[in-house]
Amino acid sequence: MDDKLAPETLAIRSGIHRTQFEEHSEAMFLTSSFVYTSAEQAAARFTGAEPGNIYARFTNPTVTAFQERLAALEGAERCVATASGMSAILATVMGLLSAGDHIVASRALFGSTVQLLSNILGRFGIETTYVSATDMAEWKAAVKANTKLFFLESPSNPLTEICDIRAIADLAHASNALLVVDNCFCTPILQRPLELGADIVVHSATKYIDGQGRVLGGAVLGGEKMLEGVYGFLRTAGPTLSAFNAWVLLKGLETLKIRMDAHSANALELAKWLEAHPNVQRVLYPGLASHPQHTLAMQQQKTGGGIVAFEVKGGKDAAWKVVNNTQLLSITANLGDVKTTITHPATTTHGRLTQEQRDAAGVSDGLLRVAVGLENIDDIKRDLARGLD
Numbered sequence: 239m240d241d242k243l244a245p246e247t248l249a250i251r252s253g254i255h256r257t258q259f260e261e262h263s264e265a266m267f268l269t270s271s272f273v274y275t276s277a278e279q280a281a282a283r284f285t286g287a288e289p290g291n292i293y294a295r296f297t298n299p300t301v302t303a304f305q306e307r308l309a310a311l312e313g314a315e316r317c318v319a320t321a322s323g324m325s326a327i328l329a330t331v332m333g334l335l336s337a338g339d340h341i342v343a344s345r346a347l348f349g350s351t352v353q354l355l356s357n358i359l360g361r362f363g364i365e366t367t368y369v370s371a372t373d374m375a376e377w378k379a380a381v382k383a384n385t386k387l388f389f390l391e392s393p394s395n396p397l398t399e400i401c402d403i404r405a406i407a408d409l410a411h412a413s414n415a416l417l418v419v420d421n422c423f424c425t426p427i428l429q430r431p432l433e434l435g436a437d438i439v440v441h442s443a444t445k446y447i448d449g450q451g452r453v454l455g456g457a458v459l460g461g462e463k464m465l466e467g468v469y470g471f472l473r474t475a476g477p478t479l480s481a482f483n484a485w486v487l488l489k490g491l492e493t494l495k496i497r498m499d500a501h502s503a504n505a506l507e508l509a510k511w512l513e514a515h516p517n518v519q520r521v522l523y524p525g526l527a528s529h530p531q532h533t534l535a536m537q538q539q540k541t542g543g544g545i546v547a548f549e550v551k552g553g554k555d556a557a558w559k560v561v562n563n564t565q566l567l568s569i570t571a572n573l574g575d576v577k578t579t580i581t582h583p584a585t586t587t588h589g590r591l592t593q594e595q596r597d598a599a600g601v602s603d604g605l606l607r608v609a610v611g612l613e614n615i616d617d618i619k620r621d622l623a624r625g626l627d
């Protein structure tokens with residue numbers, strides 16, 4: 239295809255391989271295996287002499303279509319789809335690292351990512367050192383002779399801290415390591431980490447890529463060669479994306495651009511409104527000029543994204559009052575949905591941390607996180623105002 243196509247066009251037009259029936263919408267191939275015309279063809283497929291599908295743990299045409307479409311959007315040579323965001327991260331580490339290797343990771347990561355790196359991969363001899371998302375000196379000081387991977391999310395959850403992707407990529411490369419960026423919060427519509435020097439992008443497609451809270455999915459994106467081991471792990475170990483989920487995600491990608499623009503516009507307006515509210519202590523949103531890293535955020539992201547964090551005056555009781563007085567917003571830890579969600583991190587996503595750990599992470603008792611959806615912004619404000627006023 240024309241390589242000058244805009245993202246919204248790629249999101250709709252790439253990865254299409256019509257069948258003999260000339261269907262307009264992408265076909266869904268609900269089949270676990272594929273047949274051959276002869277013993278010769280079967281043998282050629284298995285040796286790899288002839289490309290083609292064998293078994294859905296290896297490839298499936300609907301999954302392949304999703305991979306091609308997401309690769310086009312991220313500007314990646316290759317994409318391998320996975321059953322969930324967590325299996326994308328697992329496959330990345332299993333495909334690239336061995337026992338005895340070391341990871342430097344941002345402290346501000348998705349909770350299950352920390353569990354995976356520390357409690358599971360740690361048992362297999364892969365060690366992780368956590369550093370401040372925003373302090374380059376800490377990243378530098380954590381590098382060891384056996385450091386193979388740097389891992390970050392930007393913006394972080396829930397405090398929307400911004401990692402300097404280019405600076406961290408440069409440090410990783412100077413240390414003979416690779417940089418992996420979890421691009422779940424921005425999607426390629428708002429941020430393209432590979433262009434900023436990252437080697438690999440991982441996604442939880444469960445969030446904005448689906449966009450309507452229907453299925454789990456994930457993806458790993460990067461260079462053709464680099465992903466060979468990641469794909470090798472997946473086709474052997476099996477946490478591959480199902481054809482049905484791939485089809486839902488293909489449809490999700492088609493509207494990703496207009497949804498991300500609308501999420502961002504709603505989030506910015508909500509952030510400004512919250513900042514002016516007398517019962518709000520502070521608002522953390524990368525699109526606000528008051529965000530400590532606003533300039534960096536606007537260099538590496540197109541907008542501030544769809545997630546707004548804010549601290550209410552009055553601690554936990556005041557925060558819970560806001561949550562409990564909502565009638566419209568969904569009280570859930572999920573995000574990236576057309577439905578706006580509200581979370582009290584200190585007692586949910588970060589509830590298992592000790593008070594000291596929460597203090598160190600900046601997750602105060604008054605902190606709330608809103609993943610702003612696509613409802614009318616005045617309705618969202620009114621719903622929050624009930625508990626805030």
Ligand SMILES: *Cc1c(COP(=O)(O)O)cnc(C)c1O
Nearest residue numbers: 322323324348420422442444455
């Ligand atoms: C949800 C999420 C994940 C994990 O994805 P699943 O699809 O739930 O496995 C990883 N990283 C981030 C930033 C997430 O928000």
